[in-house]
């Protein structure tokens with residue numbers, strides 16, 4: 115099969131974003147526009163991905179440095195889409211086909227693009243068009259009486275009759291690389307904008323007897339570019355509707371699909387229920403019958419079956435065992451690993467901490483760099499003092515231990531199996547298995563205590 119090269123045009127300034135950030139680094143669904151387009155190219159199994167960059171190129175390259183094997187080409191001056199492609203062509207070999215995408219059109223689906231690539235492999239020039247109620251600003255598709263595409267005319271060069279055409283050019287096209295190379299070499303800039311228009315290749319294809327195969331996108335949002343913050347916000351909503359639609363199709367209950375945002379990937383088991391104003395980021399996995407309360411944020415988390423997360427909890431980089439209960443107002447930070455049946459209550463924070471089956475940490479607690487065994491009860495207000503100002507140290511609490519309220523576990527420290535720590539203790543040395551540790555200061559009683567009084571002025 116002829117190999118596919120994808121050229122992504124991204125040299126535009128994006129002035130209307132009113133931003134210090136290059137336009138293609140603005141995000142939809144938590145991912146930069148250009149990263150989405152690169153992912154689409156990978157999905158099409160492109161052998162080569164070329165980004166034509168201009169404004170803010172260094173920043174763009176830095177942000178997308180993790181993308182494997184992207185070729186970067188600078189277009190120092192933005193002389194038009196044809197000129198942009200010309201910068202990329204020297205990097206492409208002649209045996210394959212080339213698909214042109216825009217770095218600021220993030221939501222085109224593979225299903226929409228694959229037929230264009232297929233037709234280009236058949237030797238045609240494939241073109242993606244869309245019908246718009248308001249076509250202003252776009253290049254218009256000019257067809258003959260038989261409905262065949264003859265050329266594209268840019269709005270500024272169009273006659274009033276041509277401006278009345280509602281089928282517009284999305285800018286996405288595919289053709290054999292050799293043919294594209296020949297046509298692009300011929301482009302001139304004798305037009306209203308003095309630019310090299312890539313769109314002129316369509317008339318050249320017709321002239322050369324190459325079949326032009328138009329495809330029409332059914333959803334305008336799929337081919338919508340981002341020029342300003344309004345369009346960015348519109349695409350975000352479109353994208354979110356698509357994401358929550360998929361969750362509903364997989365059998366999740368969303369109490370209000372308009373108030374759940376997916377900025378990553380979520381997979382759901384059976385009969386999951388998600389309340390309003392929940393945000394998912396990164397990769398999140400929800401088991402069967404998981405309930406997520408209102409105003410929760412879940413990022414990079416694996417949540418077991420039958421877990422209930424009460425409102426206002428933030429779960430990040432955590433694994434939660436089956437049947438556990440979290441929140442309200444729980445905060446699990448990266449490296450939190452909860453076994454089955456764990457209870458984490460309100461205002462409890464965990465970090466790099468594992469908690470064994472059935473253990474309870476119900477109120478006002480911080481556990482950092484800790485290993486908590488099974489069946490442990492951690493009383494309200496317990497804190498692991500894991501940081502000495504320079505280094506982090508570990509706290510180990512063995513199975514069945516009971517930590518009284520308001521205790522400070524000064525790491526490194528180990529609380530033995532079945533051991534008890536009395537309320538209000540500051541524990542700086544290990545407690546043996548089955549032992550009691552009590553560091554509470556001895557009580558002093560004074561009867562008829564006279565409180566200080568203010569001096570009379």
Ligand code: UD1
Pocket residue numbers: 123124125126127166189191192193194195196197198216217218251252253254266268282283284285310311312313339
């Ligand atoms: C272009 C098409 C127009 C189409 C419209 C769809 C041409 C001549 N016109 O319009 O038919 O309806 O897109 O949005 O192709 N870019 C560069 N270098 C340049 C110019 C542009 O990389 O010198 C990139 C931009 O970053 C952007 C894309 O190409 O991603 C389109 O540029 P833009 O200026 O938005 O489109 P137009 O040329 O107005």
Ligand code: CA
Pocket residue numbers: none
């Ligand atoms: Ca434009």
